[in-house]
Amino acid sequence: MLNQSSPLDLTFQALADPTRRALVERLVRGPASVSELAQPLQMSLPAVMQHLAVLESSGLVRSEKVGRVRTCRIDAAQLSLAEQWINQRRMEWVSRLDRLGQYLETLKDEDGEES
Amino acid sequence: MLNQSSPLDLTFQALADPTRRALVERLVRGPASVSELAQPLQMSLPAVMQHLAVLESSGLVRSEKVGRVRTCRIDAAQLSLAEQWINQRRMEWVSRLDRLGQYLETLKDEDGEES
DNA sequence: GCGTTACTAAAGCATATGCTTAACCAATCA
DNA sequence: TGATTGGTTAAGCATATGCTTTAGTAACGC
Numbered sequence: 001m002l003n004q005s006s007p008l009d010l011t012f013q014a015l016a017d018p019t020r021r022a023l024v025e026r027l028v029r030g031p032a033s034v035s036e037l038a039q040p041l042q043m044s045l046p047a048v049m050q051h052l053a054v055l056e057s058s059g060l061v062r063s064e065k066v067g068r069v070r071t072c073r074i075d076a077a078q079l080s081l082a083e084q085w086i087n088q089r090r091m092e093w094v095s096r097l098d099r100l101g102q103y104l105e106t107l108k109d110e111d112g113e114e115s
Numbered sequence: 116m117l118n119q120s121s122p123l124d125l126t127f128q129a130l131a132d133p134t135r136r137a138l139v140e141r142l143v144r145g146p147a148s149v150s151e152l153a154q155p156l157q158m159s160l161p162a163v164m165q166h167l168a169v170l171e172s173s174g175l176v177r178s179e180k181v182g183r184v185r186t187c188r189i190d191a192a193q194l195s196l197a198e199q200w201i202n203q204r205r206m207e208w209v210s211r212l213d214r215l216g217q218y219l220e221t222l223k224d225e226d227g228e229e230s
Numbered sequence: 231g232c233g234t235t236a237c238t239a240a241a242g243c244a245t246a247t248g249c250t251t252a253a254c255c256a257a258t259c260a
Numbered sequence: 261t262g263a264t265t266g267g268t269t270a271a272g273c274a275t276a277t278g279c280t281t282t283a284g285t286a287a288c289g290c
Contacts, residue, residue, distance in 0.1 A: 009131055016127035017278085021200075028208040035236060047279055049238070054277095068236050068287045076208050083201040085136075086194055093143040093191050132248085150266060162249055164268075169247095183257045183266050 010058035011082045019043070020051050024060060024074060031073040125173035126197045134158070135166050139175060139189060146188040 005013070014020055023037055038048040052072060055061040059078040063070050120128070129135055138152055153163040167187060170176040174193040178185050 006133060008136070009133060012127050012131035015201075016124055016131055018121060018124060019278090021123070024204055028204045029211060033236080043278090044280065045237075046239085046281085050278070065237085068285095070237070074204075074208060076205055079201055079205050079208075083198055083205065086130075086198040086201070089139055089143045090191055090194050090198065093189060093194075096144060134248090148266080158248090159250065160267075161251085161269085165248070180267085183255095185267070 007059060007078070007081065008085055011060060011078055014055050014058035014060055015082065017051065017054075019048075020055055023048075023051060023055060024079075027061060027072060027074040031071050033069045033071055035069075037072065122174060122193070122196065123200055126175060126193055129169050129173035129175055130197065132166065132169075134163075135170055138163075138166060138170060139194075142176060142187060142189040146186050148184045148186055150184075152187065 015024070019041060022041070026032060026037060026040075034049060034052065035045070037052070038045050041048055052061065052063070056063060056072075059075055061072050062075050063072040065071075130139070134156060137156070141147060141152060141155075149164065149167065150160070152167070153160050156163055167176065167178070171178060174190055176187050177190050178187040180186075
């Protein structure tokens with residue numbers, strides 16, 4: 001719990017909250033200001049800002065302020081990072097099942113030869 | 116924070132911890148007992164069990180006890196669920212960029228006609 | 231300038247999380 | 261049967277998280 005979190009920690013943590021996923025779902029359809037993002041959500045503006053801070057520190061969202069409005073947009077590269085980690089695990093799992101299946105086939109063949 | 120978390124909440128939350136991702140990385144290579152899983156980790160057995168409980172409540176891991184040994188294995192379907200959520204968002208983002216690109220093309224064409 | 235808009239900063243609070251240690255139980259094994 | 265192995269339960273503790281309210285500040289719009 002010593003705050004030395006990896007990018008992957010921060011990204012999955014960011015995605016673990018429904019409000020933050022809703023923010024991401026909104027932002028993939030295009031950039032938006034803080035108050036635009038807050039408008040459909042049932043919570044105070046500071047709460048939304050704190051969620052945005054989490055998203056930003058994970059790298060999923062970037063933002064810049066022009067005048068008094070801060071415009072937020074997603075960074076798809078970070079989304080891919082999380083997706084890739086999961087995909088690689090699933091691939092390993094599938095390839096293990098394949099090897100297991102092949103092994104079982106050889107057992108069956110040997111069995112056939114024996115009978 | 117009222118504990119009414121969706122499967123997606125629980126899955127991303129489970130993946131947000133490096134110890135739990137290490138457990139998943141181990142389990143995609145095949146089933147293992149609790150103490151096998153704990154052995155390479157630098158923490159007490161109860162701590163590992165608590166991580167396994169989080170993984171299990173998210174659906175990423177299932178386990179069954181035979182005699183006195185509990186065998187854990189991953190459930191790849193739950194991995195896919197998380198992957199799909201991210202993938203869908205990335206797809207939306209890409210398709211928006213495509214539409215934006217096409218729009219900019221039409222602007223360029225109109226500009227060409229005007230000159 | 232003066233009010234409004236858009237955001238920010240700070241504090242406080244309830245609950246959640248990630249560990250620990252100590253004690254315990256139930257299946258093996260000698 | 262008595263010791264060991266493999267796992268479990270419970271309690272306690274420090275820190276993190278997800279809000280809130282209150283009180284700002286800075287940029288418009290008139």
